[in-house]
Amino acid sequence: MMLVVAIFISSVSFANSSWSDIEQQAKGQTVYFNAWAGADNINAYIRWAGEQVKQRYQINLVHVKVNDTANVVSRILAEKSSGRVDGGSVDLVWVNGENFRSLKQAQLLYGPFSQRLPNLALTDQSSPALKFDFTLPVEGYESPWGGAQLTFYYDAERLNQAPDSAPTLLSYLQVHPGLFSYPAPPSFYGTTFIKQILLETIEDPQRLYHPVDKQTFSALTAPLWAYLDQLHPLLWRGGQSFPSGSGQMQQLLNDGELTIAFSFNPNDAAAAVKQGLLPNTVESYVHKNGTLGNTHFLAIPFNSDASAAAMVVANFLLSPEAQARKADLAYWGDPSVLSLNKLTKPQRALFAKAQSSPASLSSADRAKVLAEPHASWVALLEAEWLRRYSR
Numbered sequence: 001m002m003l004v005v006a007i008f009i010s011s012v013s014f015a016n017s018s019w020s021d022i023e024q025q026a027k028g029q030t031v032y033f034n035a036w037a038g039a040d041n042i043n044a045y046i047r048w049a050g051e052q053v054k055q056r057y058q059i060n061l062v063h064v065k066v067n068d069t070a071n072v073v074s075r076i077l078a079e080k081s082s083g084r085v086d087g088g089s090v091d092l093v094w095v096n097g098e099n100f101r102s103l104k105q106a107q108l109l110y111g112p113f114s115q116r117l118p119n120l121a122l123t124d125q126s127s128p129a130l131k132f133d134f135t136l137p138v139e140g141y142e143s144p145w146g147g148a149q150l151t152f153y154y155d156a157e158r159l160n161q162a163p164d165s166a167p168t169l170l171s172y173l174q175v176h177p178g179l180f181s182y183p184a185p186p187s188f189y190g191t192t193f194i195k196q197i198l199l200e201t202i203e204d205p206q207r208l209y210h211p212v213d214k215q216t217f218s219a220l221t222a223p224l225w226a227y228l229d230q231l232h233p234l235l236w237r238g239g240q241s242f243p244s245g246s247g248q249m250q251q252l253l254n255d256g257e258l259t260i261a262f263s264f265n266p267n268d269a270a271a272a273v274k275q276g277l278l279p280n281t282v283e284s285y286v287h288k289n290g291t292l293g294n295t296h297f298l299a300i301p302f303n304s305d306a307s308a309a310a311m312v313v314a315n316f317l318l319s320p321e322a323q324a325r326k327a328d329l330a331y332w333g334d335p336s337v338l339s340l341n342k343l344t345k346p347q348r349a350l351f352a353k354a355q356s357s358p359a360s361l362s363s364a365d366r367a368k369v370l371a372e373p374h375a376s377w378v379a380l381l382e383a384e385w386l387r388r389y390s391r
Helices: 002-012 019-026 038-058 071-081 098-105 118-122 168-174 187-202 205-209 216-235 246-254 268-274 307-319 320-327 345-349 377-389
Strands: 030-036 060-066 090-096 144-150 151-155 258-262 282-285 291-299
Touching: 019 098, 019 307, 019 320, 030 038, 030 071, 030 205, 030 216, 030 307, 038 060, 038 320, 060 071, 071 090, 090 098, 090 144, 090 307, 098 291, 098 377, 118 307, 144 307, 151 246, 151 268, 168 187, 168 205, 187 205, 187 216, 187 291, 187 377, 246 258, 268 282, 282 345
Parallel strands: 030 060, 030 090
Antiparallel strands: 090 291, 144 291, 151 258, 151 282
């Protein structure tokens, strides 16, 4: 009962507070921001954000670098189980999909809070991409941060025409084995790749937008495993080992070991070209029937004792200045969640230098977005992949 009361009190503590009151309470607070740390440019962006909130709001932002957000979810759950209802170790977390589902179902989230953020008004709040996270209603428990889409890229100097479907990728590798691979699940990138192949091979894709049924899982996913059984011997190193993540795939393509790689950021290849990490002959593309896309969010755990500062940080990260810098290829290249038609002319001007490059995904391809399957599919897919292919 005490835990329920504590969560209720924390959820309503700012109900009658103005935004200026929240900013005032945030001063001097430290926000432990748990966020994936697998890319130098993202880490640099978070450092910049920390400098900004320190200067503007007297908030100390500490980037707690994580490799797997599921571990953060487990830590918050352990804190709840031990009765740690305040002073939690996490104040803000970069999250979406199955991790959001786990946090929400276990009542580990503070909120709803995102409607309190002034800058949320600069987004299209009616957009399904912002209202739902892997088919789950957000309901104010997350603040949108950026957009994403599975994006393949290749060196046009080494490959004339990229394979734009699961079947043509397999056909290409049958003639040119070893020139493609993907990270092993439960790596986010590996799981995303197998979900993409599942969407392209399942007889009725609509089945994926409902909670997974363990009784029918094997039958529905049989075409996926049949495809991967054919694909794996044709992968880099014969499928005996897998790249560690998007960074290694990028390096392997740059070194000439792969001809095709992929990311979950439509501007990732373009940013790498700009930074000299990939040749300027690289081009991005998606499969002809579309690729998975989603929104990534920020959430506040139920037991944060810096929820005011966490809200101020989330609001700053939704500001035109922060979103424009994030979209800039020189810094990150992560697509903005803001609606440009809701911005003033000076605010829109901030995005001028964040425009695409020849290596960016075209606007036509950006429109070919497939919705993420229900979050409940992830755990079973990863477990079955590991059972079949882990060594």
